[in-house]
Amino acid sequence: MAEWEACIGMEVHAELLTDSKMFCSCANAFGGEPNTRCCPVCTGMPGSLPVMNRKAVEMVLRTALALNCEISMTSIFHRKNYFYPDLPKNYQISQYGDTPIGKRGWLDVPVDGRIVRVHIRRVHLEEDTGKLFHLPTGESAVDYNRSGVPLMEIVTEFPPDMHTAEEARAYLQTLRNVLVYLGVCDGRMEQGSLRCEPNLSVRPKGSDTFGVKTELKNLNSFRAVQRGIEYEIQRHIAVLEAGGKVVQETRGWNDERGESFPMRTKEYEQDYRYFPEPDLVPVQFSEEWIEQVRASLPELPLAKRQRFMEQYALPEYDATLLIESRATADYFEEVVKLGAEPKAAANWMNGDLARLMNAAGIEDIRDCKVTPRHLRDLIGLVQKGTVTGSVAKQVLEEVFNTGADPAQVVQAKGLTQVSDTDQLRAWVQQAIAENPDAAEKVRNGKLQTLQFLVGQVMKLSRGRANPNEVRRLIAEELGVQVE
Amino acid sequence: MAQRLTLEQIAHVARLARLALSEQEMRQMEKHLNNLMAQFERLQELDTTGVEPTAHSFPVYNVFREDVVQPSLPQEEILANAPDQRDGCFTVPIIVEE
Structure with missing residues (x-):
């Protein structure tokens, strides 16, 4: 049997964390009553005109710089024309051609102890569409609250750098972390604020041509991304090994059934007739603006992980878990700064505290009642021998539930270690x-x-x-x- | 003239624009659009050596608004002209995939 190699590219869409929409002053938020964050601009009323949100432009610039991109000093917008009820203007304002805000960048992705450098072709700014729901009556309902929300698109370079489902998943996770660290996106795949569409082809290993590619949609979790790509690679291989030809198409992922299915699209939909958006003037970046934004970039996840491993002598495993969110990483450094032993702090955070947070459905460590000071005190109580390790777990749970001081919990409950x-x-x-x-x-x-x-x-x-x-x-x- | 739009191309553009044109209208469009194309042919004659390609004719850049939320329109007003609505949403015929 021949050995096969998959080539995987990815388009990622990220809703930007601005307060207002891209081209109007309606609020950018999730949920709520339908059609309550709408105005003439984002519902495409005749005569309305778009005005760019400076913050959204800056967020894309920020991301492009963090992804080591070249910046288009003059960047323009285009109209992408198509008819669909979720698009009230019948065109989406996007960026086409060779002046996206960022181009030719890269992101280093840790996979299994190696680093895979994934090249980025473009980072551009566009607007999100409304949402369409299918009604039991056979009609569709449209909510335009999301229409005009600033949307950033990040596309990987061709030829692709990714060859396995695991690498694709790691890329998406690393990218998500970067976006969350930058404060430009909340990265909630289940809410659709981060969406990914991988495309892939399969070829005999060592070949320098590419197979026919398919695109995959409806991937709503990291797990779905990995499973969907794995499935699709195997499907391609099975078709090729049976002597068949892969059909170029867009396929949807059915997570429940664990399989992909062809999504039929109209061929003329591809004819988008892009042209420069006459209602918007170009964006022009200055060196000062770029340098100012560059200087404000935070330490990015991979750099932080490296520093944690060196500065605190943490194993890669602990460091990887701690840097997954910026809040968790900051919390850890706070506990250590207060005097706790780093490895002990990492063990508590990645072990019992993470378990308690999971069980309580708390995602952000800042929302839990255990403060860095509490954790520092608890670690101290174990180290001084005041409480045993197993009692400390009980104390943590009590602090987690009530926010009480660890030493007081020990006193009140008579949990002091007995050595008598x-x-x-x-x-x-x-x-x-x-x-x-x-x-x-x-x-x-x-x-x-x-x-x-x-x-x-x-x-x-x-x-x-x-x-x-x-x-x-x-x-x-x-x-x-x-x- | 270098290029003429064919009836086939006009039918394609009409389809993209969701216009149902009669054969007579198609022929009319063919005439109009090809006249328009001829105007552009004339423009092509201009020597633009040394002129930067541009999408806008005025040297104006960076027209921004600050990221500040202003009140949106009330839901009733947004839906006021909707041919059909239900539970705060516009309702439209389902788009059947071809």
């Missing part, structure tokens, strides 16, 4: 008496069972017993040697 030998010995004797079989096994040299008895003592002490002391005392009581 008499008390510990009483629990140890009780545990041995209640579990004679286990005790016998330990006496006969089965030291694994000793851990079971330690667990029993921890239970009796409600997690407060000093586990090392308990271990030592059990060994002593049963007359065995432990190292």
